[in-house]
Amino acid sequence: MIEILNRTEVARARETGALVGHVLQTLRERSAVGTNLLEIDEWAREMIVEGGAESCYVDYAPSFGRGPFGHYICTSVNDAVLHGLPHDYALADGDLVSLDFAITKDGVAADSAISFVVGEPAPPESAAMIDATRRALSAGIAAAGPGARVGDVSAAIGAVLTEAGYPINTDFGGHGIGSTMHQDPHVANNGRAGRGYRLRPGLLLALEPWVMADTAELVTDADGWTLRSATGCRTAHSEHTVAITDDGAEILTLPGRSQS
Ligand code: MG
Numbered sequence: 001m002i003e004i005l006n007r008t009e010v011a012r013a014r015e016t017g018a019l020v021g022h023v024l025q026t027l028r029e030r031s032a033v034g035t036n037l038l039e040i041d042e043w044a045r046e047m048i049v050e051g052g053a054e055s056c057y058v059d060y061a062p063s064f065g066r067g068p069f070g071h072y073i074c075t076s077v078n079d080a081v082l083h084g085l086p087h088d089y090a091l092a093d094g095d096l097v098s099l100d101f102a103i104t105k106d107g108v109a110a111d112s113a114i115s116f117v118v119g120e121p122a123p124p125e126s127a128a129m130i131d132a133t134r135r136a137l138s139a140g141i142a143a144a145g146p147g148a149r150v151g152d153v154s155a156a157i158g159a160v161l162t163e164a165g166y167p168i169n170t171d172f173g174g175h176g177i178g179s180t181m182h183q184d185p186h187v188a189n190n191g192r193a194g195r196g197y198r199l200r201p202g203l204l205l206a207l208e209p210w211v212m213a214d215t216a217e218l219v220t221d222a223d224g225w226t227l228r229s230a231t232g233c234r235t236a237h238s239e240h241t242v243a244i245t246d247d248g249a250e251i252l253t254l255p256g257r258s259q260s
């Protein structure tokens with residue numbers, strides 16, 4: 001199903017997105033060497049309650065994964081890239097952390113992910129990989145204007161990742177979002193321009209380039225949720241929820257938005 005939101009609903013999506021951005025920024029600032037992934041999960045839970053929102057994850061039980069998820073945020077470290085199940089692990093100097101967070105507030109969902117390295121300095125290869133996913137996300141957002149097709153967004157993301165030298169997995173990627181977290185259309189992280197659903201104002205998309213340094217193959221962890229690189233290489237992930245407007249794609253999940 002593809003949902004087109006009215007102006008009131010898009011305004012609510014801005015509020016949800018602002019809270020998502022605020023939570024991720026706060027969690028990034030608090031994450032340091034020695035921080036336990038279960039602490040991050042608990043902080044996320046507290047901020048969801050404070051913000052009057054509901055988790056999209058805690059009861060999530062899709063066809064993949066050993067559901068329900070039972071936690072409030074995805075914490076993926078180093079070779080883990082997607083759906084990282086929080087567990088008793090204290091972050092070490094140099095760990096590459098990806099946090100993926102989605103909530104619903106006043107009936108509208110928003111979804112965002114960030115990657116960063118704990119400690120100083122970040123290994124150059126890790127910094128470059130994170131940067132590539134951010135640049136791919138920016139390119140995807142720039143391509144997501146009204147009238148563009150999903151394939152234009154996929155192609156823009158894929159071009160940046162390919163240019164940066166990373167293999168691309170198209171099994172998991174971006175998606176429509178609205179009253180629920182995962183909706184059509186699927187927005188693969190590579191594709192052919194000019195193909196697919198035509199974007200229009202009121203559509204919300206979660207765009208989420210992610211890469212693994214030297215493989216496109218995933219393996220599922222014994223925990224039944226966490227997806228890791230098949231080779232054990234490091235990974236990175238960047239995601240924003242955007243609203244298609246008359247003028248382009250408006251990013252809803254920036255940390256700097258007002259909390260009004
Ligand atoms: Mg996400």
Ligand code: MG
Pocket residue numbers: 111112174175206208239
């Ligand atoms: Mg998503």
